[in-house]
Amino acid sequence: MIIGAMSDYDKAEWQAEQLARDTAQSAYRDKMAKARERSARNAKRKIARLHAKLTELGHISDFEDEFGESVLERLEKFGSAFHDLEKGRAGDALSAAQKQVVSRMNKKVKELKAKSQKGGEEIDPDAEYERTTPAWKKSKTSSFKSKHRFTPRVRNLDEDMEAEEQALQEIDFSNPQIEPFIPRYNARAEATLKTPNTSGEAPKTASDTKRPFLRIVPK
Template sequence: MSDYDKQQWQAEQTARDAVLDKQREREQKTRERSARNAQRKLERLHRTLKDKGEISEFEDEFAESVTERLDKFGSAFQDREKGRPGDALSFAQKRVVAAMNRKVKDLKKNPQTEGKGQAEELDRPRFEHSKPRSSFKSKTPKFTPRVRQLDEGFDEVAVPADITAPDPEPPRPPVGKPFLRIVSDNS
């Protein structure tokens, strides 16, 4: 390998390393930004629910522990199968945060429920102030899946009462090694 080829290879390798470093730096900034956003949102939801007096013990403990992990590690989960690599929260943690967000929105929408217990909140319909539906029907037919009923092609057959089920087959003797008899021709 000549000196020129070696220098060219080193220059290409340096350029590849620079691109990879830039990509890693962008990914790191994205992870940090995601963690900050998740932490800010969780702290806001926690504070709002605590101020309204509607926070459950689970939500309180969840918010504190996830905030602590986001501060310490930049992510609230370790197992990469539970979420995407750049995310700060796992799929299950995102569902809990979404439920907390829904609860805060419901409290803001209906201030009369403030101070009531959570059991009373679950009894009321979620969309009690929605618009009445129109009486006009949709022109497109409702979707019905094309499923074949397996019993459609068969007719009901009347079975006479005197026909009974056949007797079960008698048990067979166990099958083992065949019995061999040696027969000589000298008899």
Template structure:
């Protein structure tokens, strides 16, 4: 198997980012790292320092990268978590205002054609009912079937008797 060539700059960049994320999360007022996240950061940092890469399987990411695709994604999640809690409430309000301004667009989402025609006709949207018919409603029952059958007569009390049926085997 050919030896992997991992770019040193990518390794140092990944190390720097991991350390920065861990520091930002563990700062005062930060969210802190869970034990799993601490173990992840320590393990990946150790592998990066030792081998220059934190993964070996080529199916997990690009061979020239220092982190696998999943490791990079987890690092981004931890980074986002640490940035979000670090922001002060005043900047959150500004971010909310900016979000409202972005949502006020002259472009509206297009409605399906059926919804447009119903709205133009002034019909209120009602629950959909299938146009089906119960076939049992059309069938008229004869009087004999309509009346309930009489209850069977209970057998006479006593010992059962056996009889020979004529026309049987001879």
């Protein structure tokens, strides 16, 4: 009896848990369905507006024309433009790739409107993805200052040689005052240097040598 009562309790508990899971899943599906319906209404309104505006401006491509018609048809018939849930979220009516196409169409319409308001020439519809010259390249001044080129601090020997040659060319050696000094030959000094002094006496200098005495005898 006790075992049977426990089994009935487990069965009732399992049924309660299963009912709670089913209720949560049903609520989630209803929530996603409402979100998908709301997303489908917004997508239909936006795609229809962009398709009509590009057609009016005369800048709609074949791909954009076919994309707008096919997506609007699927949204009207199925409430969603994609079936594989891996390509988008459950509450969205458009996949990630389809959202990118709609975003490019919206950007193209804004550029055409801005161009028409300025009164300039109309842009090429096939060049909306080409990047134009950035604004910072058009300005004459830049906030980044160019650095000075590094030059090593070395001594140029050629310049020193040229300076010495120029100084020698400017000197006039014909002037006797600046004639170069030439030492005179002294035989006594050379003999003194060649003959060693063995007596131990100090060598005689020119001042110690006696001059010869000259006596004048009257007639």
